[in-house]
Amino acid sequence: MYSVVLDSVCKSYPNGAEPLVILDNASYQFETGKFYSVVGRSGLGKTTLVSIIGTVEKADSGSVIVCDHNLSDVNQKQITEIRRKHIGFVFQNFSLIERYSVLDNLEIPLYFAGIKNSSQRLKMIKDAINSVGIPENKLQKPVSTLSGGEKQRIAICRALINSPSVIIADEPTGNLDEENEQKIIQIFMDIKQQKNCTIIMVTHNLKIANKADVTVTLKNGKIVEADETK
């Protein structure tokens, strides 16, 4: 079973006379229930790749299938729907609203996902924070009062809260110390076990990358497994 299938995907950016080619007929299948890391030098196209998978960037050609939906066959409204339903994002800078409480930050995506019953939302939020080791007494605290590691765990909660099939994390441990880095990776490994979701994580840290089941990188516009580059 595959959660994400790329078939002959091309993507380039305009760049003066010669376009900057990121993907050149790249094909790859991301298996359901596997943890992938994406590595490679700065500017290689890692963020572009995960943005295409996450439906926030469009491929120029080729097919991208996310949870059985071919993104070239659906309209913008359906793409937004697929993103909401199937994909969870975690970014390096957390992208939480600092002056809002932890509860508000977690409640907003649930509200937009159509969960109108507030006690149901609260139950989902409590389950999510429990799963990442954040105590319930932090719920009313503004995000600005949390540590970097706590913020990142809340950002992961927000990504997980709708039980997405694909979790995309772009350098999720970039701002954290080693202890918190380990905690975050452990959370990803636990989530993968519990939810059987696919995790695709960009990282510069090879020690972290090696914890994933499979490490991929980009080479000549193709997606290749890291062992193949050796």
Ligand SMILES: Nc1ncnc2c1ncn2[C@@H]1O[C@H](COP(=O)(O)OP(=O)(O)OP(=O)(O)O)[C@@H](O)[C@H]1O
């Ligand atoms: N919207 C855009 N328009 C033009 N060029 C872009 C655009 N987005 C990215 N690029 C270029 O594409 C290349 C790949 O960018 P990308 O952000 O995917 O790299 P990355 O591997 O994530 O790098 P980093 O490790 O620094 O985050 C870079 O050279 C970047 O300048």
Ligand SMILES: [Mg+2]
């Ligand atoms: Mg990047």
